[in-house]
Amino acid sequence: MTKVAGLDLSLALSRAQFIQRVREAYYRDEDEAANRRRALTRVPLHVLAVTSEIYPLVKTGGLADVTGALPKALATYGIETHTLIPGYPSILALARLHPPLMEFDDLLGERATLRHLEIDGISLFVLDAPTLYDRPGGPYVDENGYDHPDNWKRFAVLSLAGAEIAAGALPGWRPDLVHTHDWQSALTSVYLRQMGSPVPVVLTIHNLAFQGQYAADLLPRIGLPPEAYSVDSMEYFGDISYLKGGLMTADHITVVSPTYAREILSPTFGMGLDGVLNTRIDRLQGIVNGIDNEVWNPSTDPYLPFRFDMKSLRNKKNNKALLLERFNLQPGDGPLFSAVTRVTWQKGMDMLAEVADEIFYRGGRLIVLGQGDHAIEDALKATAARFPGKMAVSVGYNEPTAHLIHGGSDSIIQPSRFEPCGLTQLYAMRYGCVPVVSRTGGLSETIIDANDAALSARAATGFQFHPVRPEGLRQALRRAADAYQDKRKWARLQLQAMRADYSWDRSAESYAQVYGRLTEQRFQATH
Ligand code: ADP
Secondary structure (H helix, E strand, C coil), rough: CCCHHCCCHHHCHHHHHCCCCCCCCCCCCCCHHHHHHHCCCCCCCCEEEEEECECEEEEECHHHHHHHHHHHHHHCCEEEEEEEEEHHHHHHHHCCCEEEEEEEEEEECEEEEEEEEECEEEEEEEECCCCCCCCCCHEEEEEEEEEECHHHHHHHHHHHHHHHHHHHCHHHHHHHHCEHHHHHHCCCCCCHHCCCCCCEEEEEEEECCEEEEEEEEHHHHHHCCHHCCCCCCCCCEEEEHHHHHHHCCCCCCEEECCHHHHHHHHHHCCCCHHHHHHHHHCCCCCCCEEEECCCCCCCCCCCCCCCCCCCCHHEEEHHHHHHHHHHHCCCCCEEEEEEEEEEECCCCCCHHHHHCHHHHHHHCCEEEEEEECHHHHHHHHHHHHHHCCEEEEEEEECCCCCCHHHHHHCCCECCCCCCCCCCCCHHHHCCCCCEEEEHHHHCCCCCCCHHHHHHHHCEEEEEEEECCCCCCCCCHHHHHHHHHHHHHHHHHHHHHHHHHEEHHHHHHHHHHHHHHHHHHHHHHCCC
């Protein structure tokens, strides 16, 4: 059975039959169906993804990595994704080289142009609405780190444009399914249901902590009726929540690891939405993220002065020497620990500031690359000041440096208080860095703790600690630093970590199955 035949579950249709049925479900009109068949000769399923970030064009975290990598992985299943993204300045410069696809006259009072851009094998629909997106700063914050005051409108407009495209606004193209990501595009399914469009929607939550919560009196300004302010819809503790709107209207909800899918059903991890999620439990699924093995490959990485693979792991120490020099750290035989992360309470960086001394007592060094909460950045800098030459803090976001840090460090620390999936530990393993992680969310299921049983089974890939408290982290750092002293044991851990396969293959298949099931259900409902 081919992979695609597997998509339509129990019906055992051939690939060709399946493609045919999906097409016909949406294109009953003969002419349109014929056009569609011509357009789709090579692909069975067209997907519109809607997102606020995509690698390599705009990235603040793991969301961008996923939206950048998933379409490529899904293409091998015959699924063609076009991704709608706001026209931020970095994207506009490229997108405006191409003629417009269509004009929107009125997206919540804004005019916008839709442009097409193809980059690194990713097909983008760029929403060119300069008053909303063409401004300095990041996707969510201005140059001083403050939220753009009109984020409520910027992402409502993105979602509305997504809904209009999905409902057929773009001549000659219409998706079979829509995939939205996080609160920024969660309103897409709300608008689609308002329009009466039945196109299936998958919503993926990358981090439940960000919800798009706004005052309820914005409802008319985002074009939604007063009924949307109800417990069954967007009402959320007296406000409205874009994410809740998505949760209530999407046909399927995925989160980025099975453990996180279980955790968020409890008040501890549910961030106020556990009640809602429990009512949607039949649609909730955890699918662990994969990594882009081409972007994160130590044997081809253009950012590494010294490339390596499992056979040439010793080259890593040249990168380490370079890193120590670049960050003004004293050379030494001890382990080099690093953290590449948002500097926030979620990521446990306050705990690292508190217990980093454990590393230095054991002859190690520490590099932190990240930005976020200024108080925690200051706490990290204060620790670094107490240990000159042993710890460096680089406040900022820098993709090449992130790669170099993975290429030269012995261990990556990720002491998150909660972690939907976490990608850093996956990159770390591929680069022969042994991760030190808290046992939560995706970290707990992607890292195998180096306990005696796992060590003797040659399965261990890192160090986990629980409960997630400073003392737990201290102990894990101690265990890692001790293990580093045993060179053979450490090399084994590195190789075992490098062998762990977190490419997108497995996870992409799970998404493909979800897409296939939803489109098939849609077909059944209309026939
Ligand atoms: P989250 O999305 O919660 O921030 P993930 O671990 O899922 O966490 O993904 C983080 C991504 O962002 C990784 O690709 C990581 O390398 C990258 N990253 C985080 N901070 C920085 C930084 N300061 N510089 C470069 N890359 C960073």
